[in-house]
Amino acid sequence: MSKKNPSGSAPILRSTAEFARHVGLARTTVSRVLNGQPGLKQKTIERVQRALAETGFTPNAHALHLKGKRTQMVGICMEDLLTPPAVKKLAALQQALRKRGFSSLIEVFTPGMGREVVRHFLSMRVEAVVFIGHFHQEEIEARILELMAHGTPHLVIDQFGLKNANTISLDRAVAMEAVMNHLLDLGHRSFGLLGITRAPTSRHDRLTGIHATLKARGLDFDACTLTLDHLHERNNDFDYGRKLAASFLAQSRRPTALLALNDAIAIGALRGLHEADLKLPRDLSVVGFNNQEVAAMTTPTLTTVDQNIAGTIETAAEVLLSQLGAPPRAKPIIRLIEPALVVRESTGPARA
Amino acid sequence: MSKKNPSGSAPILRSTAEFARHVGLARTTVSRVLNGQPGLKQKTIERVQRALAETGFTPNAHALHLKGKRTQMVGICMEDLLTPPAVKKLAALQQALRKRGFSSLIEVFTPGMGREVVRHFLSMRVEAVVFIGHFHQEEIEARILELMAHGTPHLVIDQFGLKNANTISLDRAVAMEAVMNHLLDLGHRSFGLLGITRAPTSRHDRLTGIHATLKARGLDFDACTLTLDHLHERNNDFDYGRKLAASFLAQSRRPTALLALNDAIAIGALRGLHEADLKLPRDLSVVGFNNQEVAAMTTPTLTTVDQNIAGTIETAAEVLLSQLGAPPRAKPIIRLIEPALVVRESTGPARA
DNA sequence: GCGTTTAAGGGACACGTGTCCGCGTCAAGA
DNA sequence: TCTTGACGCGGACACGTGTCCCTTAAACGC
Structure with missing residues (x-):
C-alpha cells in the first residue's frame, strides 16, 4: 500500500x-x-x-502545547447538569470563556470522584479549574489544596465558607432581606419557611437575612416564622412543596406568606394551595428563589429572587483570568453578588 | 534560585x-x-x-497522546445550552461517555462558527464528534464531510434528513400518531396545531404522523386541523402559546384539542385558556411535547410526549463507540427512537 | 554570463513520554 | 572469593511541533 x-x-x-x-x-x-x-x-x-x-x-494541539504553547483550557466541575440555575451558569461561563479564547473541559463531580476529576484536569494541564454547585466540603477543600500545590488557579461558584477558596457567591442574606421587606411592607407578620432550615454557615446565608430584617423591625423570629420541613421527606422539589403547603394549611396558626428555598418548591406550593381552593395572592403569598423561566409561566406568576447569573459569570471570568499570569495570592478572593427581587402575582397584601 | x-x-x-x-x-x-x-x-x-x-x-496527557496513546476525548457540539431537552441529552451523554472512559469537550456551535469549532476538535484530535440540536443544514453537512475526510466518526442527535450523516432521531411521526389516536379515542375531531407547521422533510416528521392517523381513520386533514401560527411572531415559547390559545378562542370554528410543538407553548396555552376562564380538560384538551419536568407541575398537569432521552443517549453511545476502531462505512447509520405518550390531566373527552 | 540577492530545503534541538537495551551495582549462593 | 542473577541507571529513539541556522537553488540585475 x-x-x-x-x-x-x-x-x-x-x-x-x-x-x-x-x-x-x-x-x-x-x-x-x-x-x-x-x-x-x-x-x-x-x-x-x-x-x-x-x-x-x-x-496537533498536543504537540503545540508540548512546545510551550498554552493549553487555553479551563476545567469546569459541575455538581450535576440537571439543576437549571447551575446549567445556566455553565452556559454563561462557557460562552464567557470562549469569548476570551478558552475552551471548556466539563466534568460532573460525583461524590468520591473528585480526586479523579481534578487529576484528569491536571493531566490535561488546564489553566484553571472552576467548581459550580455545592460539594462535600472536605473533598472540595482537599481538591483545592491539590490545585494550589500545582499552581493551578481555581474558583468556586455558589459554595460559601470554604477554607482558602476563591469564591463567588450570591448574597442570600441580602436576597432574603429584600423578600422580607417586600412582605412586611405588604402587612405580613407570619411566615412559613419551606426548605429553609440549614443552619447559617456565614453571614450571607438566608436565615441570617431573615433574622436581621425581623430584628430591624422589632419582631421576634420564633414568633413570626414556622417551619414544617421535618414532616416530609426532603427532596426540595415540586412534590415537597406541594405536601408542605398542605401541611401549613392544616396548622391552626397559619402563616400569611410562604418563603420557599427554590422555585420548584414554590411552584409545588402554588399547586398545593390551588388544590385546597385558595386564591392567591388574596389568601396567601408565596415567594420562590432563582427566577427560573417557569416562574413567569405559573398561575399566578411567581414572585422570586433573581440570581443575576450574567453578572456572576462575568465577575467569575474576570476573577479567573486575573489569576492566570499572576503569582499566587496569600488571601483567597471573595466576591459577593447582589440579587434582585422580582415581584410578580404570587405576593399581595396580607389578609386582615 | x-x-x-x-x-x-x-x-x-x-x-x-x-x-x-x-x-x-x-x-x-x-x-x-x-x-x-x-x-x-x-x-x-x-x-x-x-x-x-x-x-x-x-x-502530561499531551505528551502521552504524542506517544500514541488515544486521547479518549469526544467533542460535543451543542446548538445552545438553554433548551432543557438538549441539556438533558448533553448530561446523559456526558455521563455515558464518562462511564466508558471518555471525557467530553463541549462547544456551542453558533451559526457561522461551525468551522472553527470542528477545527478545534480536530486539532485536539478528538476521537469522535457529536452534534446535539438543530443546525443550519448546509453548514453541518460541510462539517460532517470535513470530519469524514479526517476519518473522525460523528453522530447527529435530533436533526433528521442530513446527507451522509449518522443520525439518531426521535420518530416524531410515531409520537404524533400516539397523540392523535389518544385524542381521536376521546372523541376529538377538530385539532388546533400550535407551532407545528414546518413542511415535513422526512417520513418521521410530526405532520406526516398526523396526516397518516387521520387518513387511517377516514378523516380529512384540512377539514380537521387549524393553524394560526401566522398571527403572531414565532418564538415557540410560553408567550407564543398564550397568544395562540387566545386566537383559537376567537375563531368561530373552535378546535376541541390543541397540539403544541413543545411544552413551553402548551403551558402558555394552558395559561391563555385559564385567563379566558375555560376549565380543562372539560372545555378543551391540550397536548405538549418533550415531557419536561414542568409538565408535571402545571395546573392541570400536561399530557405530553416523552422523548426517551435515556434510550436515545444509550443508543448514541453505542453507535459512537462502535465506529471507533471500525473502518468507515459506506452508508450512514440511521437510528430511530420510539417516543412514549404520557397522559396527564390536560386531555379528556371532547365536549359534545 | 556573472555575481548578488532572495527564498526554500533540510538538519538539529527541545518539549514530556514510553520503551528498548546495554551497563553498572549489589547481594545471595557456591 | 567468584559467579550469577536481580534490579536500577541512563542513553537513545520516536511522536509532532516551532525555531534556529546553514546550505542550496532559483531569480534577478548588470
Whole structure:
C-alpha cells in the first residue's frame, strides 16, 4: 500500500510533515507560513493557505502545547447538569470563556470522584479549574489544596465558607432581606419557611437575612416564622412543596406568606394551595428563589429572587483570568453578588 | 534560585523527570512503575506510589497522546445550552461517555462558527464528534464531510434528513400518531396545531404522523386541523402559546384539542385558556411535547410526549463507540427512537 | 554570463513520554 | 572469593511541533 489514497479522495494528513509533502514544500517552510514568519514569497504563502483550506489540516494541539504553547483550557466541575440555575451558569461561563479564547473541559463531580476529576484536569494541564454547585466540603477543600500545590488557579461558584477558596457567591442574606421587606411592607407578620432550615454557615446565608430584617423591625423570629420541613421527606422539589403547603394549611396558626428555598418548591406550593381552593395572592403569598423561566409561566406568576447569573459569570471570568499570569495570592478572593427581587402575582397584601 | 522550593512546601512537578528526581530514582524506573512493567522490586514500586499520592503528580496527557496513546476525548457540539431537552441529552451523554472512559469537550456551535469549532476538535484530535440540536443544514453537512475526510466518526442527535450523516432521531411521526389516536379515542375531531407547521422533510416528521392517523381513520386533514401560527411572531415559547390559545378562542370554528410543538407553548396555552376562564380538560384538551419536568407541575398537569432521552443517549453511545476502531462505512447509520405518550390531566373527552 | 540577492530545503534541538537495551551495582549462593 | 542473577541507571529513539541556522537553488540585475 502506498501513502496515496487509492479512492482518489484526499489522504488523511496527521502532521505538518505529511501536509508539507502533500503541498510539495519543506516542513519548515509550511511551519513558517503557519506562524506568520517573514521572508516568504506571497505565492508560497497562498499555496499553503489554499492547501490548508482544501485539506482542513490542523496542527496537533498536543504537540503545540508540548512546545510551550498554552493549553487555553479551563476545567469546569459541575455538581450535576440537571439543576437549571447551575446549567445556566455553565452556559454563561462557557460562552464567557470562549469569548476570551478558552475552551471548556466539563466534568460532573460525583461524590468520591473528585480526586479523579481534578487529576484528569491536571493531566490535561488546564489553566484553571472552576467548581459550580455545592460539594462535600472536605473533598472540595482537599481538591483545592491539590490545585494550589500545582499552581493551578481555581474558583468556586455558589459554595460559601470554604477554607482558602476563591469564591463567588450570591448574597442570600441580602436576597432574603429584600423578600422580607417586600412582605412586611405588604402587612405580613407570619411566615412559613419551606426548605429553609440549614443552619447559617456565614453571614450571607438566608436565615441570617431573615433574622436581621425581623430584628430591624422589632419582631421576634420564633414568633413570626414556622417551619414544617421535618414532616416530609426532603427532596426540595415540586412534590415537597406541594405536601408542605398542605401541611401549613392544616396548622391552626397559619402563616400569611410562604418563603420557599427554590422555585420548584414554590411552584409545588402554588399547586398545593390551588388544590385546597385558595386564591392567591388574596389568601396567601408565596415567594420562590432563582427566577427560573417557569416562574413567569405559573398561575399566578411567581414572585422570586433573581440570581443575576450574567453578572456572576462575568465577575467569575474576570476573577479567573486575573489569576492566570499572576503569582499566587496569600488571601483567597471573595466576591459577593447582589440579587434582585422580582415581584410578580404570587405576593399581595396580607389578609386582615 | 535553586529548584528547591524555599517555602518548604512541595515543589511543582511538571514532568516525570522532575518527579523522578524528587523521588530519587531514574526517570525510566518511574515510568516503568507508572506503566506497570515487570522486573521491579516491590519496595521501589511502593516508594513511587507513595510519592505519587503525596505530590499528586500526573503525567502530561499531551505528551502521552504524542506517544500514541488515544486521547479518549469526544467533542460535543451543542446548538445552545438553554433548551432543557438538549441539556438533558448533553448530561446523559456526558455521563455515558464518562462511564466508558471518555471525557467530553463541549462547544456551542453558533451559526457561522461551525468551522472553527470542528477545527478545534480536530486539532485536539478528538476521537469522535457529536452534534446535539438543530443546525443550519448546509453548514453541518460541510462539517460532517470535513470530519469524514479526517476519518473522525460523528453522530447527529435530533436533526433528521442530513446527507451522509449518522443520525439518531426521535420518530416524531410515531409520537404524533400516539397523540392523535389518544385524542381521536376521546372523541376529538377538530385539532388546533400550535407551532407545528414546518413542511415535513422526512417520513418521521410530526405532520406526516398526523396526516397518516387521520387518513387511517377516514378523516380529512384540512377539514380537521387549524393553524394560526401566522398571527403572531414565532418564538415557540410560553408567550407564543398564550397568544395562540387566545386566537383559537376567537375563531368561530373552535378546535376541541390543541397540539403544541413543545411544552413551553402548551403551558402558555394552558395559561391563555385559564385567563379566558375555560376549565380543562372539560372545555378543551391540550397536548405538549418533550415531557419536561414542568409538565408535571402545571395546573392541570400536561399530557405530553416523552422523548426517551435515556434510550436515545444509550443508543448514541453505542453507535459512537462502535465506529471507533471500525473502518468507515459506506452508508450512514440511521437510528430511530420510539417516543412514549404520557397522559396527564390536560386531555379528556371532547365536549359534545 | 556573472555575481548578488532572495527564498526554500533540510538538519538539529527541545518539549514530556514510553520503551528498548546495554551497563553498572549489589547481594545471595557456591 | 567468584559467579550469577536481580534490579536500577541512563542513553537513545520516536511522536509532532516551532525555531534556529546553514546550505542550496532559483531569480534577478548588470
